[in-house]
Amino acid sequence: MPEFLDLHGRTSKAVRAVAEAAVRRHGLHLGQDHLLAVLWQEDGRTPGEVAAALNVTTANVVKAATRMTAAGLLTRRRDDRDNRLVRLWLTDAGRALQEPVERERRLIEESITADLSPAEREQLMSALTKIHRSATAMLTTPADQSTPATP
């Protein structure tokens, strides 16, 4: 029922669907492009490092890495010095996706914000930043709804 949560949820789903469709044209699933983006920036990171960079659990990265390894995008290799660690390396196929995927992502960004004036876009980013800050604060500070305002 609440206005913002409802609109945000529907918008979020629609945006997600657009990104999903776009990335699927390159044989990827949504989320896999984020994992690739981290490795495009720097190769040979561990699942834990990738998870931290993506703000996701390590288990999630492991599962995705398994699928992407099977798909020929990644290579797994244990670290020689510390045998607990596993390092993820891009294959040529995984590296080849960088340019087209990043380009498409830029196009989506443009198309999806095309109806907004520069001022509107600026205000939207500002507002979303505030929402993001509030939300993350509410996650670490549980259930302060008894004191909504700080006098």
Added chain:
Amino acid sequence: MPEFLDLHGRTSKAVRAVAEAAVRRHGLHLGQDHLLAVLWQEDGRTPGEVAAALNVTTANVVKAATRMTAAGLLTRRRDDRDNRLVRLWLTDAGRALQEPVERERRLIEESITADLSPAEREQLMSALTKIHRSATAMLTTPADQSTPATP
């Protein structure tokens, strides 16, 4: 990398996490509250009707309904006149959640938008509406990125 998509994704995840934590305090999972909301409005709907109201697949509603039936929130019963149809009925437990869940959802809406002035809030809703419209349009009209502007 794109500014908006990145910020939107992170914000979306944070907001989702807040809603998840809130609804979990009442023994629900995120999404189940939406299903309940439809039934709170009117009881005895079919999975297909609920799915259409939530903009979700019927299969998803069926799965959720199965779990919620096991949790004692719902009751399944086949329609007498048309035996293909199944109607979902709230139990007392399911109906009892309406007031606390809706109240908490309102509180979250307030808390999460507390840093925004009324004007900012208005602009945010307007911008999100435009984003939503663009995104849904891009879903039905695939790959018009070769003609970004309509001259």
Added chain:
DNA sequence: CCTCGATCATTAACCGGTAAACGACCTGAG
């Protein structure tokens, strides 16, 4: 009356995401 197509719900197989349990490995204190 009977069949054939449309309309339902359901199931199974995938995804991304999570939390929890597990096991292998390193490291530092004794």
Added chain:
DNA sequence: CTCAGGTCGTTTACCGGTTAATGATCGAGG
């Protein structure tokens, strides 16, 4: 040197979401 505790990755079991295949039922035409 040993061993206890911390740090990893992996596995398993959920949840919400999807698509595709299956199955039961209704309804209309012949």
